[in-house]
Amino acid sequence: MNTSKPTLYTCLSPSLLHLYEVQDAIVVVIDVFRATSTIAAALYNGAEKIIPVDSVSGAIELGQELGAITAGERDGKIAPGLQHGNSPLEYPRSFVEGKTLVLTTTNGTRLLHMALRNGATEVITGSFANLSAVCNHLIASGRNVILGCAAWKDRVNMEDSLFAGAVVARVREHFQIFCDASLAAETLYRHTQVDTWNFIKKTTHYHRLASYGLEKDMEWCISVDVANVLPVYKEGALVVHS
Amino acid sequence: MNTSKPTLYTCLSPSLLHLYEVQDAIVVVIDVFRATSTIAAALYNGAEKIIPVDSVSGAIELGQELGAITAGERDGKIAPGLQHGNSPLEYPRSFVEGKTLVLTTTNGTRLLHMALRNGATEVITGSFANLSAVCNHLIASGRNVILGCAAWKDRVNMEDSLFAGAVVARVREHFQIFCDASLAAETLYRHTQVDTWNFIKKTTHYHRLASYGLEKDMEWCISVDVANVLPVYKEGALVVHS
Numbered sequence: 001m002n003t004s005k006p007t008l009y010t011c012l013s014p015s016l017l018h019l020y021e022v023q024d025a026i027v028v029v030i031d032v033f034r035a036t037s038t039i040a041a042a043l044y045n046g047a048e049k050i051i052p053v054d055s056v057s058g059a060i061e062l063g064q065e066l067g068a069i070t071a072g073e074r075d076g077k078i079a080p081g082l083q084h085g086n087s088p089l090e091y092p093r094s095f096v097e098g099k100t101l102v103l104t105t106t107n108g109t110r111l112l113h114m115a116l117r118n119g120a121t122e123v124i125t126g127s128f129a130n131l132s133a134v135c136n137h138l139i140a141s142g143r144n145v146i147l148g149c150a151a152w153k154d155r156v157n158m159e160d161s162l163f164a165g166a167v168v169a170r171v172r173e174h175f176q177i178f179c180d181a182s183l184a185a186e187t188l189y190r191h192t193q194v195d196t197w198n199f200i201k202k203t204t205h206y207h208r209l210a211s212y213g214l215e216k217d218m219e220w221c222i223s224v225d226v227a228n229v230l231p232v233y234k235e236g237a238l239v240v241h242s
Numbered sequence: 243m244n245t246s247k248p249t250l251y252t253c254l255s256p257s258l259l260h261l262y263e264v265q266d267a268i269v270v271v272i273d274v275f276r277a278t279s280t281i282a283a284a285l286y287n288g289a290e291k292i293i294p295v296d297s298v299s300g301a302i303e304l305g306q307e308l309g310a311i312t313a314g315e316r317d318g319k320i321a322p323g324l325q326h327g328n329s330p331l332e333y334p335r336s337f338v339e340g341k342t343l344v345l346t347t348t349n350g351t352r353l354l355h356m357a358l359r360n361g362a363t364e365v366i367t368g369s370f371a372n373l374s375a376v377c378n379h380l381i382a383s384g385r386n387v388i389l390g391c392a393a394w395k396d397r398v399n400m401e402d403s404l405f406a407g408a409v410v411a412r413v414r415e416h417f418q419i420f421c422d423a424s425l426a427a428e429t430l431y432r433h434t435q436v437d438t439w440n441f442i443k444k445t446t447h448y449h450r451l452a453s454y455g456l457e458k459d460m461e462w463c464i465s466v467d468v469a470n471v472l473p474v475y476k477e478g479a480l481v482v483h484s
Binding site for chain 2: 012013015016018019152153154155156157158161178179180181183184187188191192199202203204205207
């Protein structure tokens with residue numbers, strides 16, 4: 001094992017984050033359905049910044065203060081008091097360019113704030129929509145990495161694990177990876193990538209979101225490099241890495 | 243979905259156990275390398291009972307009180323003050339028949355006690371060595387099931403996940419399974435079962451145990467039905483289910 005390489009770990013649930021050394025690492029927040037896909041979409045389409053907020057009331061308050069777009073869902077519907085939903089397809093360039101988006105989501109926002117509180121060196125967000133941007137950045141950085149899956153109410157979920165696996169498959173040779181969660185994620189990804197969409201249909205989140213009519217959203221969210229920017233958290237907001 | 247079927251969930255780490263309704267369920271404690279393999283081996287070879295204990299000092303004390311065999315390892319060696327190790331191969335019938343074994347292990351014992359504290363209806367232990375006995379019992383019971391992986395210091399590990407997947411693959415039709423961890427475990431198992439041993443060689447625990455010269459142990463631990471009894475926890479000890 002080449003000990004000069006940085007380490008990479010996959011954390012499959014926020015409830016396991018305390019097991020990893022966040023303080024020295026880049027944390028990739030992964031919430032494929034749909035927070036980190038929507039973040040990639042909005043920034044790719046020219047949004048100036050995205051402010052992640054834990055609560056609906058916090059989003060309403062900050063949105064009014066900044067005159068920003070407020071967005072967020074609870075149970076697949078726009079949360080009362082907010083203007084927009086959590087679909088990446090709601091944020092075309094014609095709507096979002098130059099704007100600030102205040103976004104609240106259940107799982108992704110929480111993990112992002114946990115990573116910050118634990119002293120992560122850098123927090124970026126990842127989804128299939130920006131797979132290459134994430135991988136290229138991790139390889140170039142030369143720093144330790146934690147792939148942090150947002151999961152669903154702390155339960156391990158498939159789509160976030162699969163994205164972690166896609167990253168591991170691409171960056172493996174550049175890191176020391178002594179982590180069964182990374183091996184599991186990569187193995188799942190390699191064996192299902194020939195037909196990711198049909199495999200996704202077996203997952204719990206597919207069934208939850210399909211019951212709200214969100215198949216199109218999910219198809220977009222597992223499409224590779226369709227919004228290939230690198231969102232990085234700086235001074236309270238996610239912006240395109242410069 | 244047939245709602246009359248009992249539910250099955252896979253819990254990939256003790257740190258996630260709080261997310262599941264343990265109280266109404268049979269919990270299968272899974273610690274393939276090596277606690278639950280050794281438990282199966284000793285009971286299969288006629289041990290009267292196995293008392294799982296959290297600490298080395300507790301094992302020494304109880305062993306003296308009962309005149310029992312004491313066993314347990316720390317870092318791959320017999321723990322100071324104990325008589326025997328944590329290898330399933332150390333417990334042939336000629337040695338263990340009719341005896342009481344006081345066993346302390348790092349991960350498996352802890353999860354077993356967590357399940358009991360959380361009010362599990364029944365706690366059984368599983369490993370490849372008793373795969374069929376576990377599956378047959380789960381199917382016959384008609385109760386909700388949690389497959390509890392002991393993991394390694396709370397980090398998700400491959401061998402316990404693979405065993406959970408082997409169980410899911412066999413019992414799936416008898417349960418409602420709405421759980422991505424179960425889907426992940428089953429998918430990993432199905433795609434690696436043609437050559438489990440070579441896949442196991444990629445895992446973290448393989449490298450840890452191989453460095454102590456324990457390849458033979460591990461090969462035994464992933465062999466199906468070589469000690470096909472059902473250990474169940476009753477009145478403070480694991481005994482063969484009657």
